[in-house]
Amino acid sequence: MLSVTKSMALQGLNGTLINVEVDVSSGMPMWEIIGLPDISVKESKERVKTAIRNCGIDMPSRRYIINLSPADLRKEGSYLDLAISVGVLKSIGILDNADISNSIFIGELSLDSKVKKVNGVLPICIEALKYGIKRVIVPKENAKEAAIIKDLEIIGVQDLQTLIKYLKGETIIDREFADIENIFEKEIEYEIDFSEVKGQEITKRALEIAAAGGHNILMVGSPGSRKDYDGKKSKDYFTRFNI
Amino acid sequence: MMAKRVKTILPDLTFEEALEITKIYSISGNMKDNFLITKRPFRSPHHTISANALIGGGKIPKPGEISLSHSGVLFLDELPEFNRNVLEVLRGPLEDKYVHISRVGASITYPCNFMLVASMNPCPCGYFGSKEKPCKCTEFQIKNYINKISGPILDRIDIQVQVSNIKHNNCYNNYSEKSKDIKERVNNARKIQNERYKKFNIFCNSELNVKFLNEFCKLDNTSNMILQSAAEKMNLSSRGYSKVLKVARTIADLEISKEIKEDHIIEALQYRSFENE
Numbered sequence: 001m002l003s004v005t006k007s008m009a010l011q012g013l014n015g016t017l018i019n020v021e022v023d024v025s026s027g028m029p030m031w032e033i034i035g036l037p038d039i040s041v042k043e044s045k046e047r048v049k050t051a052i053r054n055c056g057i058d059m060p061s062r063r064y065i066i067n068l069s070p071a072d073l074r075k076e077g078s079y080l081d082l083a084i085s086v087g088v089l090k091s092i093g094i095l096d097n098a099d100i101s102n103s104i105f106i107g108e109l110s111l112d113s114k115v116k117k118v119n120g121v122l123p124i125c126i127e128a129l130k131y132g133i134k135r136v137i138v139p140k141e142n143a144k145e146a147a148i149i150k151d152l153e154i155i156g157v158q159d160l161q162t163l164i165k166y167l168k169g170e171t172i173i174d175r176e177f178a179d180i181e182n183i184f185e186k187e188i189e190y191e192i193d194f195s196e197v198k199g200q201e202i203t204k205r206a207l208e209i210a211a212a213g214g215h216n217i218l219m220v221g222s223p224g225s226r227k228d229y230d231g232k233k234s235k236d237y238f239t240r241f242n243i
Numbered sequence: 244m245m246a247k248r249v250k251t252i253l254p255d256l257t258f259e260e261a262l263e264i265t266k267i268y269s270i271s272g273n274m275k276d277n278f279l280i281t282k283r284p285f286r287s288p289h290h291t292i293s294a295n296a297l298i299g300g301g302k303i304p305k306p307g308e309i310s311l312s313h314s315g316v317l318f319l320d321e322l323p324e325f326n327r328n329v330l331e332v333l334r335g336p337l338e339d340k341y342v343h344i345s346r347v348g349a350s351i352t353y354p355c356n357f358m359l360v361a362s363m364n365p366c367p368c369g370y371f372g373s374k375e376k377p378c379k380c381t382e383f384q385i386k387n388y389i390n391k392i393s394g395p396i397l398d399r400i401d402i403q404v405q406v407s408n409i410k411h412n413n414c415y416n417n418y419s420e421k422s423k424d425i426k427e428r429v430n431n432a433r434k435i436q437n438e439r440y441k442k443f444n445i446f447c448n449s450e451l452n453v454k455f456l457n458e459f460c461k462l463d464n465t466s467n468m469i470l471q472s473a474a475e476k477m478n479l480s481s482r483g484y485s486k487v488l489k490v491a492r493t494i495a496d497l498e499i500s501k502e503i504k505e506d507h508i509i510e511a512l513q514y515r516s517f518e519n520e
Binding site: 010011012013074076119120121122123126144145147148178180183184186188190192193194195196197198199200202203204206207208209210211212213214215216217218219220221222223224 | 245246247248249250251252253254255256258261262265266267269270271272274278279281282303304322337348349351352353354356358359360361362363364365369370371372373375376397399400401402403404405406407408419420421422425428429432433436446447448449450486489490492493494496497514
């Protein structure tokens, strides 16, 4: 039986909607992924097979052809795992009645059927909006990031079993929300401060102008004039992006 | 010490800017635990960095340091120590604010609207022009050292400033302004800019192009004369000329002045001193 599941491939910051077409037919048992997959996509066949088996689902020995269309576009990364597995499950009749129109699936599978986080979820969601997608199924760990896009219904899943139950309608997963207003209100704190720099008023003024207008700046000075010395503050490096 | 403190006075992010940054960090796998980046990035790669790592690369190109510092700061410490060919790749991106990378697997465009902060010594021994110690370098050595940074790169730097040494006893006593107070002024200036350029989809003065310069950086007669004669004396390129105008616009914004006045132009001109020496 043929099934079509949707996912998204990124080229830089631009996304293309990918149709994952899975066909299961009788014949010599085999499993082939076509449509210019790179190695990480090709390897997904082992992850998907094992993950489905570890959900307690028997996979019949059949001929599985998985086509990633458009076929002339190179696909890389492990985030197509989830779409492929849903496509396979639909093809072998497990998710017969599931409604997956207007939805895309993003996520990497581990062998024990957990859904693991992937890169590029936010650009994928922004691009998905352009294609008229309504619902995006993402790994739970990426759900907050995806939920920044308010117009999409973001469903965060932890493992394949839950996703199967959700698609069958046996369980409900709440839509994810991100609290954007509050995170901007939080004051950013640094361990370093300009009050620790004594004198050097001219340079400080220049830096202030540069920061205000986004101008490039070059500082020229003799060693020890503290253009850039940062003492023991290297700790700051490890916490830079933590909010 | 000062360069790293720039991040404490950078203006607050707008939601659109935060989205742009988060997109780039998301595809490069640098998200850590947060879901939206609300701090302006501050990247300081070591001077051994390769050209590919700086502008982005790979079979299917990933963002490089310049894109990772989009809407934030790219800090290049000890500028002349960088490979010359590495610095030269910055020429296009510094002007265009985006970088187009073509490789076997794909051609990809990434945004890279960063603010370049660079620091360097004036000569190999470091004491050229210093009051405390005599410089030990020959003229040839100094020339060689400075020449590592090409004219076109230097031309793209809006503000060039000499940092003088301070005496020990001045180090620990004086009162000096807190980052918070400076940031408030910076934020106000940026708000004025955001408001002014709202219709044109740009965020700050450094993004102005020629068309906008004529519209937003109008000068009165006296300021115009000062700028014209200075440009002639200093041999400013047409890019250098527009950079002075942009800096003057920012200085005016910091003082919440609608027009660019003489003082603003004069101060802006001071920041192009290094080029002539």
